Amino acid sequence: MRRKVREQRARVVAALDRLRQQIGLALGSARNAREAAELELAKLELERLVVKAGMERALDDPEVARRSSEPTMVDVLEWLNSVRGQFYAEWADGPSRLRDLVAVAAPGPAGRPPGEWLGRVGTGDGVKVPRLWRIGSSTVDGSVAGRTPGTALTFDVAVPLLDESHLAITSAPKTRPTVDALVETLLMRVLSSFEPGAVKIHLWDVGRLTAVLPNFYSLSRTSALTVHDPTRLVDLLEELSGHVRRIHARTLQAGYPSLRAMREATGNRTEPWRVAVLYGNGEDLQPERLRELKRVASGALEAGISLILVDVPTVLGGAVETVSLLDERRAISSMTGTDLVVDLDPPLPAGQVATASARIADALVAKQGGPRSFADLLPSEFGQQHSAHELRAPVGFHEGEPVEVVIGDATPHALIGGPSGSGKTNFLYVLLAGLTSRYSPDELALYLLDFKEGVSFAGLAPGKKDESWLPHARLVGVNVNTDREFGLALLRFLSDEMRSRSAAAKEHEVTNIAELREQDPRGHWPRIVAVIDEFQYLFAERDTVTALATSLLEDLARRGRSQGIHLILASQDIAGIEAFWGKPAVFEQCTLRIAMPKARRVLAETNQAAVAAPRWHAVVNHESGVAHGNQLAHVPDASGRGVFPALQRQLWQRYAGHGRPRLFDGAHAPTLEESAAFAAAAPTERPRALIGQAIEVADRAHGVELPAAPGRNIAVLGTSTREALSILDSATRSLARQHHPGEVEFVLSCPVEACLPTVDRLADTLRSEGHKVRSVATDDLPATITSLAEELPDRNLPRYVVLYGVDAALPALERKEPGTQSPLEALRSLLKQGPGHRTHVLGWWRAVARLKDTLGFAGTDDIGAWAALDVQGNELAPFCAGQLVQWSPRPGRALFFDRTAHGSPEVAIPFRMPEAEDE
Ligand SMILES: Nc1ncnc2c1ncn2[C@@H]1O[C@H](COP(=O)(O)OP(=O)(O)OP(=O)(O)O)[C@@H](O)[C@H]1O
Known part of the structure; x- marks a missing residue:
């Protein structure tokens, strides 16, 4: 038993010994490992110190000296020395390789000495672009390249820019001239590398409005250089971000990730490079500007836009190289690392930069001076374009290149503004020329309206001097200034057209004009362009015309685009824009803006x-x-004499089959003979008395049907003699045309002395046509009225009783013999019962009150139609079913209402009576 215990103990002791030994071993190896790690760490720290300070300088560093003196550290320095040796062995030809590289990547003005290029206008078409732009050189000691210590090895230092990188420059105290020279040289290298116009430079300096890079001054008269307002960085950034958006959209649409990729693939430079130089003052920009700046910077390079920031503290997205000035000659750059100092190139000679700038500017201007006459806007062959997708025409030139206007999906409507005399009308003619010479009348229909007094579009319709017309024009409206209703009529017409196009599109199960044309190739679907010059007249008053015009215009502006209906609204800037107050929809839809010089508010508020x-x-x-x-x-x-007419004549001859446009001239009323309705008048069962010309797109006359029905009499109201005579004259003569001689009787009576000659002439005319005419002297009028009323029950042949100035006859008509009916009562019966027996009164009352007196208590029903002249609207309400009548009388116009035909009164133009004018 004891032995067993002893053995067990011995086993335990042995096991513990083994364990102790194991632990001892483990501890020993951990200590070793720790010591090795510490040594390694110490070596690495020493290495870091040496690398940080540089080999040469490291030995002077007491800390390095202390550490490297330890025997365990000897190999650190040895190892670093060997690495360096190896590196410099490889870099022995580094400087010369760098030189070669810069020579290839920065050819010509991009890298060569200024003497070789400064002052010569660049010729590069911009398809091939230097990758680097020289800013200076750097020098290293020969020893680093395995050469004799003390020898200097110099190589070029260049930075990437266009398409490649932004550049951030940081100045040091008193280095502004050096920074300017650096920027100026870089920009000059860029400008001189390409043909003029290929690079656009924007300068912004927070501290200066003028004198930013003054040697470039002459470029500022061209588009190559824009100096921006120091207080409006926001405008510049907005402009740049707009370009970025637009160019991205364009390149992506074409299937390229960047402008450079597109250029390289197509071999075509479609956009200039833009270099924006922003001089800050070392202080932070406002947070909002900074955000915008970063946003611009992040997408700019793909859009060919590079930023050069001077003392603008920020970290930009995208590639950025830096140059930090050490003093007036030297800098360090991210291109070379912090170890190498860049000796910046000396400034270009100021005078030579100014001369070079002037030459580039002159070359640009000379380019502008290329083709720029009216004839250069015209295509070599007329009518070759199709308008299914858009309308496109050049309207001018910029630096030799045509500038086009596009009217289509993105820019369906245009707003043109410019103060009087700025060339707005001329521009409209240029636009019309560009369009009509490219599109045939089947592709383009024009509706042209000018609210101004004058004849600006008159020549486009056939005239006395020139029988030709613009075949694309369907309507020419001139002198429309007071006839705002005509503007409204045009908008109504366009709105109807829009509806019918939209119905046709629905029928063909398509949604726009391009598809409709495809589906219905035989249909006639030209694009419609409606030009309304001085359109603000439409909104001149607070009335129903304004209200209706606004809603029609808004509807057209919104929906016209898909139906190929386009509005071109022109105006003197401010007036036109103010007219849009409360109607932003129209304004916003006019995405095409054309601003003549000095036009305000046509472009965006901040766009100057x-x-x-x-x-x-x-x-x-x-x-x-x-x-x-x-x-x-x-x-x-x-606008030169004969310039546009010559084109019009050619087009007129070419498109001979296209009908003439309707001409509406607010200053010239047509005569009755000129009226299509009168020309077409012929005997009929339903005669219609013509009152005057309608203010409508179609050539139409207002008329009153006079069937055998109660109330079918006509009253002319007001004191304007000429118009009153005209209305009764045209009504009577047109009725005469619609009856066979003999079957109708005209009874004429005129108590107004001054009008007698006209009435007599009318009677003669009717008689000469074979009609029965009774001219009743004033004194005989009461008896005649009485007998006409008495005859009524037995009468069924048409009879028209034309009474001039009834009010003058009222005292006589009121006189009555005791026990008999007064002639006035007879007149009342005639008005009430006459029409049922085909006897109609066409009467002229010079005051509304007199007409009311005539009618007595019978009410107004017996006057079924009336034409009011110089009568205020509120007086007319009783004759218009009590509705509010808005009417401000104006010369040569009548307000016309036929209760069987109209919901509300309309304006009519009484026909011009040449004879009356001669008197
Ligand atoms: N591009 C141009 N080149 C040369 N002359 C021009 C040009 N544009 C206009 N003009 C001349 O200037 C004058 C005024 O031009 P225009 O009638 O087009 O101005 P506007 O702005 O329409 O003025 P308003 O509104 O008073 O009619 C014309 O007589 C024309 O001869």
Whole structure:
């Protein structure tokens, strides 16, 4: 038993010994490992110190000296020395390789000495772009390249820019001239590498409005250089971000990730590069500006836009290289690392930069001076374009390139503004020329309206001097200034057209004009362009015309695009824009904005391009007036004598089959003979008395049907003699045309002395046509009225009783013999019962009150139709079923109402009576 216990104990002791031994071993190896790790750490720390300080300087560092003196550390320095040796052995030809690299990546003006290129206008078409742009050189000691210590090895230092990188420059005290020289040299290298116009430079300096890079001054008269307002960084950033958006959309649409990719694939440079130089002052930008700046920077390079930031503290997205100035000559750059100092190139000679800038500017201007006459806007062959998808025509030139206007899906409607004399009318002619010469009348129909007094569009319709017309024009309205109803009529017409197009589209199960044309190739679906000059007249008063015009215009503006109906609204800037107050829908839909020089508010509020635009130029903007959409165009002169008419004649001859446009001239009423309705009048069972011309797109006359039915009499109201005579004359003569001679009798009576000659002439005319006419002297009128009333029961042949100035006869008519009916009562019977027996009164009362006196208590039902002249609207309500009548009388116009035909009164133009004018 004891032995067993002893053995057991011995086993335990042995096991514990083994364990102790194991632990001892483990502890020993852990200690070793720790010591090795500490040694390693110490070596690494030493290595870090040496690398940080640099081999040469490291040995002077007491800390390095202390550490490296330990025997265990000897191999650290040895190892670093060997690495360095190996590296420099490989880098022995580094400087020369760098030189070669820069020579290839920065050819010509991008890298060569200025003497070789400064002052010569660049010729590069911009398809091939230097990758690097030289800023200076750097020098290393020969020893680092395995050469003799003390020898200097110099190589070029260049930075990437266009398409590749932004550049951030940080100045040091008193280095502004050096920074300017650096920027100026870089920009000059860029400008001189390409043909003029390929690069656009924007300068913004928080501290200066003028004198930013003054040697570039002459470029600022061209589009190559824009100096921005120091207080308006927001505008510049907005413009740049607009370009970024637009260019991205364009390149992506074409299937390329960037402008550079598109250029390389197509071999075509479609956009200029833009370099924006922003001089800050070392202080932070406002947070909002900073955000915008970062947003611009992140997408800019793909859009060919590079930023050069000077003392603008920020971290930009996208590629950015840095140059930090050490003093007036030297800098360090992210291209070379912090170890190497860059000796910046000396400034270019100021005078030579100014000369070079002037030469580039001159070359740009010379380019502008290329083709720019009206004839250059015209295509070599007329009518070759199709309008299914859009309308497109050049309206001017910029630096030799045509500037186009596009009217289509994105820009369905246009707003044109410019103060008087700025060339707005000329621009409209240029636009019309561009369009009509490219699209045939089957592709394009024009409706042209000018509210101004004058004849601006008159020449487009056939006239006395020139029988030709613009074959695309369907309607020409001139001198419309007071006839706002005509503007309304045009909008109604367009709205109807829009509805019928939309119905046709539905029928063909398509949604827009392009598809409709495809589905219905035999249909006639030209794009319609309605030009309304001085359109603000439409909204001139607070009345129903304004209300209706607004809603029609809004509807057209919204839905016209898909039906190929386009509005071009022109106006003197402010007036036109103010007219839009309360109607933002129309304004917003006019995404094409054209601002003539000095036009205000046509472009976006902050876009000042029009203010600076030179004479005979226009700012064409397809982006709702936002700055990045600005395209400046020199507009050729289309107003010269015979210039447009010559084109019109050619087009007229070419499209001979197309009918003449309807001409509406607010200053010239047509005569009855000129009226299509009168010309077409012929005997009929349903005669219609013509009152005057309707203010409508179609050539139509207002008339009153006079069937055998109660109330079918006509009253003319007011003192305007000429118009009253005209209305009764046209009503009578037109009725005469609709009856065979002998079957109708006209009874004429005129107590107004001054009107007798006209009435007599009318009687003669009717007689000469073979009609029966009774001219009743004033004194005989009471008896005649009485007998006409008495005859009624037995009468069934048409008879028209035309009474001029009834009010003058009232005292006589009121006189009654005791026990008999007064002639006035007879007249009342005639008015009440006459129409049923085909006897109709056409009477002229010079005051509404007199007509009421005539009618007595019988009410107004017996006057079924009336034409009011200089009578205020409120007096007319009783004759208009009590409705509110808005009418401000104006010369040469009548307000016409026929209760069987109208919901509300309409304006009529009494026909012009040439004889009356001669008197
Ligand atoms: N691009 C141009 N080149 C040369 N002359 C021009 C040009 N544009 C207009 N003009 C001349 O300037 C004059 C005024 O032009 P226009 O009638 O087009 O101005 P507007 O802005 O329509 O003025 P308003 O509103 O007073 O009619 C014209 O007589 C024309 O000869």
